[in-house]
Amino acid sequence: MERFAQNRYTNFWKTIKEREIIVTDLQHTLERSVGAVGIGLHTGEKVSLKINPSPANTGICFVRRDLSPEQVIPALADYVVDTNFATSIGTKRGSISTIEHLMAALLGAGVDNALVEINGPEVPAMDGSAAPFFSLLQKAGLKSQAEPRRYIEILEPVAVSRGDKSLVVEPCKDFRVSFKIEFEHPLIAKQSFSGKITPQAFERHISRARTFGFLNELEFLKKNGLARGGSLENAIVLDETSIFNDGGLRFSDEFVRHKVLDLIGDIYLLGAPILGKVKAVKSGHTLHHLLVQKLLNCPYAWQFVEQGGTWKVPYWLGSQEDLISATVPA
Numbered sequence: 001m002e003r004f005a006q007n008r009y010t011n012f013w014k015t016i017k018e019r020e021i022i023v024t025d026l027q028h029t030l031e032r033s034v035g036a037v038g039i040g041l042h043t044g045e046k047v048s049l050k051i052n053p054s055p056a057n058t059g060i061c062f063v064r065r066d067l068s069p070e071q072v073i074p075a076l077a078d079y080v081v082d083t084n085f086a087t088s089i090g091t092k093r094g095s096i097s098t099i100e101h102l103m104a105a106l107l108g109a110g111v112d113n114a115l116v117e118i119n120g121p122e123v124p125a126m127d128g129s130a131a132p133f134f135s136l137l138q139k140a141g142l143k144s145q146a147e148p149r150r151y152i153e154i155l156e157p158v159a160v161s162r163g164d165k166s167l168v169v170e171p172c173k174d175f176r177v178s179f180k181i182e183f184e185h186p187l188i189a190k191q192s193f194s195g196k197i198t199p200q201a202f203e204r205h206i207s208r209a210r211t212f213g214f215l216n217e218l219e220f221l222k223k224n225g226l227a228r229g230g231s232l233e234n235a236i237v238l239d240e241t242s243i244f245n246d247g248g249l250r251f252s253d254e255f256v257r258h259k260v261l262d263l264i265g266d267i268y269l270l271g272a273p274i275l276g277k278v279k280a281v282k283s284g285h286t287l288h289h290l291l292v293q294k295l296l297n298c299p300y301a302w303q304f305v306e307q308g309g310t311w312k313v314p315y316w317l318g319s320q321e322d323l324i325s326a327t328v329p330a
């Protein structure tokens, strides 16, 4: 009875506010598998990637198909092995680096469950943004699953800081991010972003923002075996005063938007989407990971909730109580 009523409302909602309801009630996976080939930003190695549907309640998992035995690595904070320049997850037998842009696309698109197969140590850089991954997910299509989505609802603020970098997550009825950066570079200087992260907002305002690096740092990174695959094809490259890329920037504040993209990807290592506002000042992968760890270690600061009880309904659909009783029970 509950299931019937819920489907009836879901179908009704689809006609008026389709995308909003699709991403807020049930878990979703992909309709079909999709793949891409590219080179890793740091390793410079050619890798192929396949994103597959997976069952409800399995979350996002990566698998290294090139290792024997194959290594399954869940995309969870406990598996983070490195946060310098990129976020890497792994086990003793193998790791996968630079997962954050793909993780951002998965969270941004509303994918709860997926198995990501990869035949190398790094997710391909594509164009340095999350847009190629987001359009792959759109091409695959999303399929709803018969389990309610579980959110991490923030109950108390949790904060971390290091020097002038800080990061705090606070209670909020939806997922919001604000980010402030400040660089001495004249083309970056002070930039800030603040907004609610919905699939539409992610696609339009965040997904296309590319990673960036400075020419003098690039030399240092390459000497240390990083950024081997870095090029104008997959990063914004700056010298002291200008941008090397033909065509310039995709947004005048592309830099802060990319920082938001990284944050979204790193936050998804909590293992579930959050209902909370994350406020970042000059933070990066390491601080993002510290916040995720601290939050998971503060059981009083969050709880799992299923979305059934917090649907927003138009006034002419009846009382909130009616609708709550018509959704999948927690």
Ligand SMILES: [Zn+2]
Residues within 6 Å of the ligand: 100, 101, 211, 258, 262
């Ligand atoms: Zn990035």
